Amino acid sequence: MTLLQILLLETISQDTDPILISYLETVLPAMEPEFALIPALGGSQQIHYQNLIAIGNRYAQENAKRFSDKADQNLLVHVLNALLTAWNLVDHLTKPLSDIEKYLLCLGLTLHDYNKYCLGHGEESPKVSNINEIINICQELGKKLNFQAFWSDWEQYLPEIVYLAQNTQFKAGTNAIPANYPLFTLADSRRLDLPLRRLLAFGDIAVHLQDPADIISKTGGDRLREHLRFLGIKKALVYHRLRDTLGILSNGIHNATLRFAKDLNWQPLLFFAQGVIYLAPIDYTSPEKMELQGFIWQEISQLLASSMLKGEIGFKRDGKGLKVAPQTLELFTPVQLIRNLADVINVKVANAKVPATPKRLEKLELTEIERQLLEKGADLRADRIAELIILAQREFLADSPEFIDWTLQFWGLEKQITAEQTQEQSGGVNYGWYRVAANYIANHFTLSLEDVSGKLVDFCQQLADWATSNQLLSSHSSSTFEVFNSYLEQYLEIQGWQSSTPNLSQELSTYIMAKTQSSKQPICSLSSGEFISEDQMDSVVLFKPQQYSNKNPLGGGKIKRGISKIWALEMLLRQALWTVPSGKFEDQQPVFLYIFPAYVYSPQIAAAIRSLVNDMKRVNLWDVRKHWLHEDMNLDSLRSLQWRKEEAEVGRFKDKYSRADIPFMGTVYTTTRGKTLTEAWIDPAFLTLALPILLGVKVIATSSSVPLYNSDNDFLDSVILDAPAGFWQLLKLSTSLRIQELSVALKRLLTIYTIHLDNRSNPPDARWQALNSTVREVITDVLNVFSIADEKLREDQREASPQEVQRYWKFAEIFAQGDTIMTEKLKLTKELVRQYRTFYQVKWSESSHTILLPLTKALEEILSTPEHWDDEELILQGAGILNDALDRQEVYKRPLLQDKSIPYEIRKQQELQAIHQFMTTCVKELFGQMCKGDRALLQEYRNRIKSGAESAYKLLAFEEKSNSSQQQKSSEDQ
Structure with a gap:
């Protein structure tokens, strides 16, 4: 299937x-x-x-x-x-x-x-x-x-x-x-x-x-x-339509709208990257705007909330402790966050081998007796207690001195440690709470990590109750929610709603404010600055903060980049659904594949694409190569390749994907374990060409986190590769391809991948970092296809099989397709061999020297004769030398002399004519036309020509043997 x-x-x-x-x-x-x-x-x-x-x-x-x-x-x-x-x-x-x-x-x-x-x-x-x-x-x-x-x-x-x-x-x-x-x-x-x-x-x-x-x-x-x-x-x-395409966030908006529309009895009929056309009751009413916006926010926030409260996203731990992303603080009320901080601490503070508490205690002035006591409790358990207290105080109760006394009483240390000692700081880190934590663990040394976790949960619950009853927590507000509603107001359209125009004055004022010297509001590096931005926190962005800052102007202030509330949501959603590391994701050199419908999906096709996007496995090009070669290099065979993580389940009607969102614009990514740009683009280059052929989708591959287009009608092509690695240009492939150009490009790509894996890899290491060298050799001269194969055969000390010979000749023809010079070079190489096989034939298993004897003699003669000789002199001289060489060979190698039914003089004359014809082709076409009469160029081409000729010789021998066997079988059948 x-x-x-x-x-x-x-x-x-x-x-x-x-x-x-x-x-x-x-x-x-x-x-x-x-x-x-x-x-x-x-x-x-x-x-x-x-x-x-x-x-x-x-x-x-x-x-x-x-x-x-x-x-x-x-x-x-x-x-x-x-x-x-x-x-x-x-x-x-x-x-x-x-x-x-x-x-x-x-x-x-x-x-x-x-x-x-x-x-x-x-x-x-x-x-x-x-x-x-x-x-x-x-x-x-x-x-x-x-x-x-x-x-x-x-x-x-x-x-x-x-x-x-x-x-x-x-x-x-x-x-x-x-x-x-x-x-x-x-x-x-x-x-x-x-x-x-x-x-x-x-x-x-x-x-x-x-x-x-x-x-x-x-x-x-x-x-x-x-x-x-x-x-x-x-x-x-x-x-419904969303006039923007971000990736996961915009898909989430679409899917939430779909779920809302279902209750209105709107049946989805056509899916686009930017929205849906429905069949609705004839007397339909449009959804109330505020109600729909609230529903969408609830859907998006619930998805984030589940990951945030597990500590998976929205928090970042560095040398100064645990930090909270602004979106996390805005998504939850202070009470909600405080009650769930214990679970976050357990996930984020997990440095059991290198706990932070011992280093923190070194910064404090302690008596020798106290230091010895605290060293007993300076481990991961103390880290978790200290960081929870520090986080709660910094984020929620910084202006409440009574928090210190309450905390000391909770841990039973109000008599051993003073309030002033808890607030000792250095470099922005409160070391005093580490004294408290280590003291508590030293006095309760038998507590396990699970026991401490239970104590942390109890601390969070009691703290939330105490802070609430004393009205110490600030009122909750969410600028993210406000910005998100503003975004929906401007970009989301529903039939029947009054259209809203972009708020240009707001965008201009945001931009101007970000550009003023006194501004503390950096402009978003991923968008136009339409919506309010904040500092790029490494707990939010997938790339290193400030990585996309412009160079600072000479004599000017330092340019600082931010991230808008909308793009921050997108980044957090990618972390939540892809489980990728914030701040360090770009170290893996991701290449994003943005998959668009070609105009439209029917609901059934949309569900099918969802199934693949949700479950597509990492491509294994060793398996792809094996499968492609096994199917005689037929691109249609890729349809039966195993593309997903698991084998298809028995039975065709499964609901395992029924709860997954439709990928209006499917967004997937590839990463590399290597460090070169070439390695990063190996997999996406293949996927970008294969998926449009297999599924009829349109694919854009780019290292940009931002989609290049909002919909497929913004670009005409089926495939766009945005700044791919150098091997793509070396292959002479366009970075934008139409439908009819896909098969040629994919054949070319799979061919060079196979040549490289066969000859330049060291299994299981594909050595993709050396692919540029392989591509450069092949594109420089198509005959290098055979030279590369010969190098590997000599290294392995074996002969090429008939299948390998035929395969590599096909490889050369694929690269020669559309290139007149390469095509003529292959044609001439085959013609030279065909001509000398009329008067000289040996077994295909003989040595290269034996197989190539006539060509070797011809090339030696052309390279050794004086430059002032004309073509006829060169032809006659070479024909004579070649005839003398043949006279020293066994007669069974000279097919024209073996037919004794013909008088010897005639046979000899036929052989001389064939030798003369071969030498004429060598001098006039090989030397005169292909090498422009330049002996230095012929010398450079010499080994490539011989490698190609040996492959052509074996190919013709196999074809002749195959034809002979078929004729014999046909005559026997008759």
């Missing part, structure tokens, strides 16, 4: 119609390799132009530009999303579809863009009036797409299928006169126009939409509503 097929079958609803299930089991896997690399929309202008020229299109240039001016969407996801969208309307019909009509719906939509399929293969599609030819094309395509396994009677209903495919739209290009088609088998042919054509048209229009608001701002929305009216579906189309 393919990746897409598995994802759909595992996440699809349990009550899905068996006919749709059958379609996914039979037609989908056949459709993937046929449609995945053909553009339904968008595509490369150059490739479109070439295809249009091939079919004699008079306006090839204009049409190619018109096609490529649209954003990419491949034919696979175009058909699949259109079908699923149309299918999702079936339950709303007043008269249900029969089984035959459901089959027709599936196959009609599958073939509705047969003309784009033809164009994608450089073939002209028939004119609308030529129904017989259209039927023939659809019939052939139906056989390729496994229609027979899906519906055994499909050819009996082929006229109906073609009628639907040809007339999916209600505009130019249709031929909706039933009399023009062979006789229909369907009992009531009126059902073809209504409801089937209307369903097909709805699905096809829907997958052209690029934004949720298109249903009210574009004519496509009017057409969708028209089809709903004809279908008798009394539903309204409504939408």
Whole structure:
């Protein structure tokens, strides 16, 4: 089963119609390799132009530009999303579809863009009036797409299928006169126009939409509503949209809105990176703005709260103790935080091997007796007590002197330690509380860590009660909540709400305030400064604080960067869901993959993508290489690769992902255990090319924490790599690729990865840091593919197998594709070997010296003769030397001399002619054209040419042996 097929079958609803299930089991896997690399929309202008020229299109240039001016969407996801969208309307019909009509719906939509399929293969599609030819094309395509396994009677209903495919739209290009088609088998042919054509048209229009608001701002929305009216579906189309894309936070807003809309009986129909289109009751009412905003904040804050109260995020411990992120202080009331601090302390203060208390006590003036006593309690238990007290005092009760007395009484030390001693400080650290903690542990030395944890919980509960009853805690306020509501006010749209314009005056004032010399409010380094910012705390940001500061101006003040409340929430959510370290994440050189739908997801596709994003395992390129080679380097074989962490569970209907959020814009990341930029980009380069081919998504790879775009309609390409490592440019690959360019790029990438892993690695170490060297050699001269392989074979002291020889010749052809010089070099190398094999042949297992004897002699002669000799002199001299060398060889190595049915003089003459022809090619094409008559260049190329020739010799020998065996088998069969 393919990746897409598995994802759909595992996440699809349990009550899905068996006919749709059958379609996914039979037609989908056949459709993937046929449609995945053909553009339904968008595509490369150059490739479109070439295809249009091939079919004699008079306006090839204009049409190619018109096609490529649209954003990419491949034919696979175009058909699949259109079908699923149309299918999702079936339950709303007043008269249900029969089984035959459901089959027709599936196959009609599958073939509705047969003309784009033809164009994608450089073939002209028939004119609308030529129904017989259209039927023939659809019939052939139906056989390729496994229609027979899906519906055994499909050819009996082929006229109906073609009628639907040809007339999916209600505009130019249709031929909706039933009399023009062979006789229909369907009992009531009126059902073809209504409801089937209307369903097909709805699905096809829907997958052209690029934004949720298109249903009210574009004519496509009017057409969708028209089809709903004809279908008798009394539903309204409504939408929600967020005009910003951050990653996890914006996805969380979308998903919270989805959950809220569910209670309004809004059924999600189409998913975009920036929102959703719903089917709503005809008399729907829009949600109340404040109520929805409160619900969204509750959803986001609950997710953060669960991680914060476990101590996983929102706290940072350094040399000065435990610090609390501003968002943590704002998310909880002081009482809530105090009651839960014990659990946080247990998680964050865990330095049992190197406790902080002994070093802190050294800073205090202690008597020898007191020092000896405190040393008994100077361990992790004291660390936890001290840091809890320090944190509680600093954050909540700094202005309450009575806190000191209450704390000493709680620990029973009010007679041993004075209030002044508890407040001894140095370098911003309160060392006095370490005296208290160590004293308590020394007097209760038998307490275990669990006992101390229980005591800390008791301290927190009693402190919260005491501080509350004495009204010592400040009132709670949350500027994050206020900023978040302001963000929703400006960016979240719901149909029926009055549109709000961006608050430009607020943004300007925030910016001006951040730029003034007296300002203590640093501007956000991740956003435009639209919302209020705060200092970058390493408990919040994933990168090192101030890492993205500009260089300070000469003679000016130090520039300080901050982080806005909105981006701080995003950073905290990434910590919570990815379990990555704050402040140090960039040490792992993450590369973020932002996965966009190609225009739109149907609900089923959105759930399938969610399944992969939530459970995608770290890519193992050793396994990828093995799988790809085993499947004869067929890119379609990657669909059956194990992409997820676990094997698919038995049974296809699972709800393990039902509670997970939909990835409107999927955000995943890769990290490297190495330290070079090359190593960091190895995995993401592969994933960025593979996922669009396998799933039809659009992928952006970047080391930036900030997405480059808000939606897929902001860029046309299927793949964008933002500042990749140097090997990408060395491979001569563009950093932005359209649909038709993906397969060439992925083959090129997998080929160089395989060459490197095969020859330059030291398993299990892939030595990716040396990949640039491998790429540079291959791109410099395609014949280095064979030189690199020869080096490894000599190192391993073995001969290449037939499979390896054929594989590396394919590798060289992949790199030569599209490069005239490389292609000619490979062609010439093979031709030279073919020519000398006519007069000299040895076993392929012989030594390199023996195999390459004629070529070696020819090269030696060219390099050793005087420069003033003309070509004819060089050819004759070389032919003579080569003939003398052959005369010293056994006769079985000279195939032209072995046929004794021909007189010897004729055989010898044939051999001399063949030698002369070979020497002519060496002098005029190899030396004269490829090396420009430059002996120094020929000397440089010498070993590469010989490596390529040896590979070509073995390849031709294997092919000749294989052909001979097939002919012998064929004659025996006859």
